[in-house]
Amino acid sequence: MSSDGPAHRVQSAVVEYGYPQGHLGHLSPDEEAAFKNFKIVCEEKGVYKPGTDDEPGTHDDATLLRFLRARRFVVADALTQFTDTEKWRKANQLDQLYETIDIEHYDETRRLYPQWTGRRDRRGIPVYVYEVKHLNSKTMAAYEKSAKETNSKAQTDGKTSPKLLRLFALYENLIRFVMPLCTALMDRDHPRTPITQSNNIVDISGVGLKQFWNLRTHMQDASTLATAHYPETLDRIFIIGAPAFFPTVWGWIKRWFDPITTSKIFILSHHDLLPTLESFIDPANIPKKYGGQLDYTFGDKPVPDPAMEKYISWEGERKEFPRGPMYWVNSNGDGKGKAGKEGFDMEALAVGAEGGKERREKVCRIATQFPVSATDTVTNGHANPLLKEMLTAPTEVDLPSTIQASSLQQEPSKPAEAEVAVQEGTLIPASRPEPVTFVTAAEGIETLNEKTDTLALNGEAKGPHQTKTANLLDPSVAVNGNAVGTEDAHQHVEKGQKAVGGGVEEADRAHGGLERVKENITVSA
Numbered sequence: 001m002s003s004d005g006p007a008h009r010v011q012s013a014v015v016e017y018g019y020p021q022g023h024l025g026h027l028s029p030d031e032e033a034a035f036k037n038f039k040i041v042c043e044e045k046g047v048y049k050p051g052t053d054d055e056p057g058t059h060d061d062a063t064l065l066r067f068l069r070a071r072r073f074v075v076a077d078a079l080t081q082f083t084d085t086e087k088w089r090k091a092n093q094l095d096q097l098y099e100t101i102d103i104e105h106y107d108e109t110r111r112l113y114p115q116w117t118g119r120r121d122r123r124g125i126p127v128y129v130y131e132v133k134h135l136n137s138k139t140m141a142a143y144e145k146s147a148k149e150t151n152s153k154a155q156t157d158g159k160t161s162p163k164l165l166r167l168f169a170l171y172e173n174l175i176r177f178v179m180p181l182c183t184a185l186m187d188r189d190h191p192r193t194p195i196t197q198s199n200n201i202v203d204i205s206g207v208g209l210k211q212f213w214n215l216r217t218h219m220q221d222a223s224t225l226a227t228a229h230y231p232e233t234l235d236r237i238f239i240i241g242a243p244a245f246f247p248t249v250w251g252w253i254k255r256w257f258d259p260i261t262t263s264k265i266f267i268l269s270h271h272d273l274l275p276t277l278e279s280f281i282d283p284a285n286i287p288k289k290y291g292g293q294l295d296y297t298f299g300d301k302p303v304p305d306p307a308m309e310k311y312i313s314w315e316g317e318r319k320e321f322p323r324g325p326m327y328w329v330n331s332n333g334d335g336k337g338k339a340g341k342e343g344f345d346m347e348a349l350a351v352g353a354e355g356g357k358e359r360r361e362k363v364c365r366i367a368t369q370f371p372v373s374a375t376d377t378v379t380n381g382h383a384n385p386l387l388k389e390m391l392t393a394p395t396e397v398d399l400p401s402t403i404q405a406s407s408l409q410q411e412p413s414k415p416a417e418a419e420v421a422v423q424e425g426t427l428i429p430a431s432r433p434e435p436v437t438f439v440t441a442a443e444g445i446e447t448l449n450e451k452t453d454t455l456a457l458n459g460e461a462k463g464p465h466q467t468k469t470a471n472l473l474d475p476s477v478a479v480n481g482n483a484v485g486t487e488d489a490h491q492h493v494e495k496g497q498k499a500v501g502g503g504v505e506e507a508d509r510a511h512g513g514l515e516r517v518k519e520n521i522t523v524s525a
Contacts, residue, residue: 019123019235022069024061025193034073035065041079047086062194063175070231070260085229092165097154098172099351100358103324105151109166111299112143114200116178118302119285119294124188125235126178126198127281131298133206135215152353160225167222169325171230174198176327177348184344184368187307192370197235199280201290203298205241212249223256236280237265240273240290313365321363324352331365343369 020026027035042048048064051057064082071077089095114130121127147163150156156165175196182195226233246267254262268276274291285305286292296303302321331345348363 019125019197020190020193022065022073023190023193023196024065025190031073034075035061035068038068038075038078039064041075042082045079045083047083060194062196066196066232081228081231088160088229091157092160093154093156094165094168094172097150097152097156097165098169098176098325098327100153101166101169101325101352102151103352103354103359105146105166106169106324106352108143108146110170112139113167113170114198114202115298115300116174116198116302117285117287117294117296118304119281119296120182120185120188120305121199121235121281121285123190124182124185125195126174126182127285128198128200129203129287129296129298130200131203132215133204133211134298136211137214140214140218161221163218164222164225168225168229171226171233172327173325174233175230177325180328180346181308181348181366184346184366185305185307185311186343186368186371197233199236199238200234201238201240201277201287203241203290204239204243204246207241207243209243209245209249212252216252219253220256227258227261234261234264238277238280239265239267240270242267242269308366311366311368313367315362315364318363321348322350322361324350324354324359326350326363331367343367 022031039048039050042064043050049058067082067085068075068078071081112135114128117127117129119127144163147161147166150162150165152169154165156162178198179195250267257265266276274286277286277290277292281292283292285294287294287296289297294303301323304320326348328346328348331347345365345367347365350359350361350363352359
């Protein structure tokens, strides 16, 4: 397929860069060229300053690469999203918010959202758990009242609600504390490749249709802004405990995400729950509630991985991580916690405010060294991964819940050298990644291509969000005069005809029955 024109860029939007593909140390020549060019144009635009021998850079390579990977290595698109995010962060003083937020209010927010278990999957990626049933009307009403302010010293522009900004303090904890800690642990494959993503077990058991409906606006706003400003921080979502009406709810939820995100969602039946989780996560790191061995309950503090203990030196009488926000700095004081030439030597600082008084306390130090080679390490987890070609959904309705499991473990093949052209100042490889085929979960269903109606995401979009990127990612916002929402793309089909547009399943079901059809979709990157 030719790489010229928008068609290939559109279809490349459904290509997934599963870890470690597309991450540092695992870039193709074309991706490496795009990454170098991205850093150059970011520096020219004044949104990035590279490090020197005397001063650390404003952003590490792993952070920059998240934005580039999210936009399929199209430099111009990644630059727009990165620039939007930098403006949004400065307008809302995200660093100040995280470092001065009241600890009690921070913990109140933490109890309502995905929580780190303290454990990792087989590749060293952190595992989060989220029990949605706790977001009932009473709890959310109390939170709405409490979260009218950020309860920090941050000055915001008022365009993002305080309750969402408090949520993003949790994202700051992910990228500034949890990910650097998991990166520093060497008992994993690819120890030199930074961990920049997370896995989420989302438990929706006990959640009624009314509760889903009441949460829809809040969850959609949170998802849109997180996708816009914290891209590529998600590796997998495992949805468990899905009720019988979930296919209807999925019709709403899938509109909040781009096709790349929906391709990372696994909807698991009770029968497939434990075998599927064990294929990604060692049983010792799976909570007992879901069939594993970990003594962890949603709402608890993280249960640290025993592998951490041999690397951590606690400060004073401390024996565990405290509540509230934390982040890492290099022990030599030269910037944020990041790898040196031989490994990591960094300190954790506890920040936030307690009783109106700001804290800045040293918690511990962690020092690790890179192995001579990756073969010298022990892979995180104790059992061999169970590769599954297909994972099964809880109902017979087509839900885009799995991808081919073999793609998760496979090392990327090195493509042949390709010419690189320059278009409007951006490096454009002669060949971009070819789209792959994802597999639906329902048993007996033929392979389907990821699909939705064409979204002109490179156009201008006006909407309720502060940045253009967030508006472009919001499926309820009109783009170039056309509604983006997939509910507007339904097309009823007769048996034997080809279905097109988003929401094919709903349209076919409304037409009198779900036909097993193939979809041919183009989604703008």
